[in-house]
Amino acid sequence: MRIAICEDSKLQYQVLENQVLKWANEREEAIDIEGFESGEEFLFKWPEDCDFDLVLLDINMRGMSGVQLAKEIRKQDKDILIIFITAEVEHALEGYNVSALNYLLKPVKEEALFKCLDISSEKIKENSSNAKYLVFSKGREQIKVDINKIIFISAFDHYVDIHYDNEIITIKSKIGDMEKVLEFREEFVRCHRSYIVNINNIVTLTKKSAILKNKIELPVSKSKFEAVSEKFKLI
Numbered sequence: 001m002r003i004a005i006c007e008d009s010k011l012q013y014q015v016l017e018n019q020v021l022k023w024a025n026e027r028e029e030a031i032d033i034e035g036f037e038s039g040e041e042f043l044f045k046w047p048e049d050c051d052f053d054l055v056l057l058d059i060n061m062r063g064m065s066g067v068q069l070a071k072e073i074r075k076q077d078k079d080i081l082i083i084f085i086t087a088e089v090e091h092a093l094e095g096y097n098v099s100a101l102n103y104l105l106k107p108v109k110e111e112a113l114f115k116c117l118d119i120s121s122e123k124i125k126e127n128s129s130n131a132k133y134l135v136f137s138k139g140r141e142q143i144k145v146d147i148n149k150i151i152f153i154s155a156f157d158h159y160v161d162i163h164y165d166n167e168i169i170t171i172k173s174k175i176g177d178m179e180k181v182l183e184f185r186e187e188f189v190r191c192h193r194s195y196i197v198n199i200n201n202i203v204t205l206t207k208k209s210a211i212l213k214n215k216i217e218l219p220v221s222k223s224k225f226e227a228v229s230e231k232f233k234l235i
Helices: 011-028 037-044 066-076 087-098 109-130 177-182 225-232
Strands: 002-006 031-035 054-060 081-086 100-107 133-138 141-146 150-156 159-164 167-172 187-194 194-196 202-205 207-214 217-219
Touching: 002 011, 002 037, 011 031, 011 054, 011 109, 031 037, 037 066, 054 066, 054 109, 066 081, 066 087, 081 109, 100 109, 133 167, 141 159, 141 167, 150 177, 177 187, 177 194, 187 217, 187 225, 202 225, 207 225
Parallel strands: 002 031, 002 054, 054 081, 081 100
Antiparallel strands: 133 141, 150 159, 150 194, 159 167, 187 194, 202 207, 207 217
């Protein structure tokens, strides 16, 4: 789960980050956290350089308020989860206008935060398992990819190539992040540190390689062979 924390108080940010890390450790959840000190900083980096599942958003930030930022987020992404953090309960009502998942009052109680994170995690997993498409940000564009048509994914530097039908879509991402996005789809498996393959496209599997329907041969690492083999037996 990719989480953004927008909080202009360094102390409050540190407290919130530590609580989120504690939740992730107790739940054995894989997470990535990135912090932002202002709404302007968030918008500068998102969505071109960052793609998040959840935003923990302080309402009373200097400059652009949390509500203003949430409205900007909603213009581009209707699905990203937003949880408001506020010191004043009356501000929480503003969250309904941007479909906020919930709000938390400062000082944030660990139990309340954990409950919100549990709900967020379940929603993200549910959306991932039922999704027919993946939506990626490329510059200011939103690219929709039919999951069933992904043949394989390869990584290079800080980018991945999504081999999709008769085209290749290049986006800025890590192969590990792509693996997390697809982990709830049974047909995808990591066959090598640089490759994820749609198991339905494999016609021949050996201990060192996988030959696909389009005749492309992908490497299979020793550590990944068993996982690939188990899924290959089921198709």
